[in-house]
Amino acid sequence: MRCPFCRHSDSRVVDSREVDDGQVIRRRRSCSKCSRRFTTVEEAVLAVVKRSGVTEPFSRDKVITGVRRACQGRPVDEDQLQLLAQKVEETIRATGSAEIPSHEVGLAILGPLRELDGVAYLRFASVYRAFSSVEDFEKEIADLRAAMAGEAKTDDD
Numbered sequence: 001m002r003c004p005f006c007r008h009s010d011s012r013v014v015d016s017r018e019v020d021d022g023q024v025i026r027r028r029r030s031c032s033k034c035s036r037r038f039t040t041v042e043e044a045v046l047a048v049v050k051r052s053g054v055t056e057p058f059s060r061d062k063v064i065t066g067v068r069r070a071c072q073g074r075p076v077d078e079d080q081l082q083l084l085a086q087k088v089e090e091t092i093r094a095t096g097s098a099e100i101p102s103h104e105v106g107l108a109i110l111g112p113l114r115e116l117d118g119v120a121y122l123r124f125a126s127v128y129r130a131f132s133s134v135e136d137f138e139k140e141i142a143d144l145r146a147a148m149a150g151e152a153k154t155d156d157d
């Protein structure tokens with residue numbers, strides 16, 4: 001981190017403090033050449049690696065945008081979308097990896113979306129898993145039915 005005054009590349013940390021539950025670290029630095037002080041901010045970013053190799057910060061909004069499209073005309077409200085995005089983020093953070101391939105974000109969406117709305121799930125899965133035939137849908141629907149039956153059973157117990 002270069003000194004903003006003299007552009008010297010070496011500085012000494014005089015104070016560090018965590019902000020936002022440790023998500024962000026602010027450092028007070030002193031330039032080893034001109035001795036002037038400046039602040040740097042380091043943020044731990046959860047990055048999504050796209051198929052092209054480009055990384056971008058994980059964004060709940062992007063998750064919501066993708067899922068909202070699949071939920072068109074379905075009885076899913078904004079609060080439920082927010083909650084889904086939160087679950088997706090928790091799943092991704094739980095992997096303990098700072099860089100997540102974008103397809104894993106898709107995978108993390110499928111579970112909670114299936115619980116939320118079967119039709120929206122099928123729409124999303126058809127795009128995400130690139131369904132190419134009616135049989136793909138049939139198989140997915142069979143799996144969905146089996147999962148729903150399983151959930152119904154556990155509810156009865």
Ligand SMILES: [Zn+2]
Nearest residue numbers: 003006031034
């Ligand atoms: Zn300096």
